[in-house]
Amino acid sequence: MFRTLFARIAVAGALFAAGAAQAASCPVHYLDGRPPEIRNAKLATATRELCYGVFGVMHSGVTRTPLWSAEYLRADNLERAEGLDRDNAFHAESRLPPSQRAELSDYSRSGFDRGHLAPNGDMPDRRTQRESFSLANMVPQNGEHNRHIxxxxxxxxxxMAKKEGELYVITGPAFLGTSLRKVGNVLVPSHLYKVVYSPRQKAAAAWFIENRGDAPIHVIPVAELERIVGIELLPSLSRQDKERMLRLPKIKQRRNNRS
Incomplete structure (x- = not known):
């Protein structure tokens, strides 16, 4: 299914070139100002970078989801975020053409949550909070997975960011396998990942988890994740740097989850 979907867009090369030209438009969100680099040509079709106040996304007009979100996560912004209540102002992204974007109707009665990549809880003010509720920052996510993992x-x-002072975080979906499904016009990811890089420790690691409620939590090197998803997520680091494992907090899983 995934292969067929990407084959439908005949202008992949031109669109990828346009996307690449925009790649550095919001460098503050990326380690060393360098955004991830797409290595799997199928993922490069109809991409568009969108910059927001404290995060950026690379959006796919084929999956109608982000391919990643990127945050430069600072302790001072998180302190400001703590006083805000949740707005829940989900909305379609007006900067995207209707033929490539998700709509609220795609998620309606789908059985999936509208899952944030850049979390609402990271947003330091009302403007950035509203930006986080753009559907361009969402993927269809199993509800149990969203809430309990x-x-x-x-x-x-x-x-961790409050302790370290700053982190670079990249969050994204993976579309693996041949039995992917859609909700409305939006492709449902098979897995989700979150990459964390600590400038203080000069090390990174990633969580990589299947998109179901009872999925085991895997912590893997960034180099391995890049091979799996076909995106060089931290291109300014050497392969040796990407193999060096940052110690991530252990997540206590609820037993006997049901998806």
Whole structure:
């Protein structure tokens, strides 16, 4: 299914060139100002970078989801975020053409959550909070996974950022296998990942988890994740750097989850 979907867009080369030209438009969100680099040509079709106040996404017009979100996560912004209540202002992204974007109707009665990549809990003010509720920052996510696996991971990253002072975080979906499904026009990811890089420790690691409620939590080197997803997520680091494992907080899983 995934192969067929990407084959439908005949202008892949031109669109990829346009996407690449925009790649450095919001460098503050990326380690050393360098955004991830797409190595799997199928993923490069109809991509568009969108910059927001404290995060950026690379959006795919084929999956109608982000391919990643990127955050330069600072302790001072997280302190400001703690006083905000959740807005829940989900909305379609007006900067994307209707033929390539998700709509609220795609998720309606789908059985999937609208899962944030850049979390609402990281947003330091009302403007950035509203930006985080753009559907360009969402993927269809199993509800149990979202609440009982992903939310604890997001909380652990915030706690870690407060301790470290700053982190670079890249969050994204993976579309693996031949039995992918869609909700409306939006492709459902098979897995989700979150990469964390600590400038203080000069090390990184990633969580990589299947998109189901009872999925085991895997912590893997960034180099391995890059091979799996076909994206060079931290291109300014050497392969040796990407093999060096940052110690990530242990996530306590709820037993006997049901997806």
């Amino acid at each position: 992903w939310a604890p991971i997001e909380g652990a990253v915030r706690k």
